[in-house]
Amino acid sequence: MVGDGLMHVVAAAVVDQGRLLVVSKKAAPDTFYLPGGKPEDGESPEDTLVRELNEELGVAPRDMALFCEVEDMAALEGVPMRMTVFTARLAGDPEPAAELAALRWTDGRDSHELHLAPAVRNHVLPLLARAGAVGHLHEI
Numbered sequence: 361m362v363g364d365g366l367m368h369v370v371a372a373a374v375v376d377q378g379r380l381l382v383v384s385k386k387a388a389p390d391t392f393y394l395p396g397g398k399p400e401d402g403e404s405p406e407d408t409l410v411r412e413l414n415e416e417l418g419v420a421p422r423d424m425a426l427f428c429e430v431e432d433m434a435a436l437e438g439v440p441m442r443m444t445v446f447t448a449r450l451a452g453d454p455e456p457a458a459e460l461a462a463l464r465w466t467d468g469r470d471s472h473e474l475h476l477a478p479a480v481r482n483h484v485l486p487l488l489a490r491a492g493a494v495g496h497l498h499e500i
Contacts, residue, residue, distance in 0.1 A: 366442040367434055370408040371396030373427055373447050373484055374454075375493045379465035381454065382480065383416065389461040391435050393477045394445065394484065395454075405444050413450070415458045421448035428487055435477035443479050467495045 371394035374381040382392035397412040399405065406424060413421050427445045434441040456463050466474055468485040476485070488494045 364442070366431065366440050367398070367437060369396060369398055369434070369441055369443045370405045370412070371443050371445050372409055372413060372421055372424075373445050373488060373493075374450055375447070375488065376449075376465065378493070378495050379467045380480075380485065380488060380494055381450075381463060382466055382474075382476065383456065383463045384461045385436065385459050386461045387459065388436050391475050391477055392464060392466070392480070393435065394443075394480055395460075395463075396443075405446070409446055409448070413448075416456070416460050417450070417454035417463070418457055419450040419452040419454050421446070422451050424448045428484070430479050430483035432477075432479040432482055435479075441479065443484075445484055469495065 373394060383395045384392050395413055395416050396409055399408040409421055413419055424446045427447045429444050431442050454463055468489060
């Protein structure tokens with residue numbers, strides 16, 4: 361947490377063929393989030409994302425660009441959260457590692473069967489849909 365009382369998280373919006381990469385953690389295998397995590401002391405958002413994607417998925421981000429900052433409740437911790445989201449492509453094929461249980465690709469139309477974290481469901485997917493990135497066959 362930083363002085364604003366919010367938990368800070370950095371995450372990647374990885375879109376391929378109109379679908380967004382989401383992951384679940386072993387602690388909550390039925391809830392899907394964007395890959396990423398909390399910054400360590402003195403770590404930049406970009407460095408956080410590089411470290412987290414390597415730890416969680418065994419890949420490196422490419423072509424990172426700041427996409428948005430959103431605030432919502434953290435699904436697992438149940439506290440207010442600010443999430444800095446970068447768009448990125450991945451160098452390598454992602455495989456769940458560390459605390460991750462699974463990964464899936466979603467276009468948002470399966471949200472009735474896929475329990476998405478509030479920030480993903482309420483903010484990131486709608487923003488990606490408005491940008492024409494999800495639900496269509498192209499990359500951002």
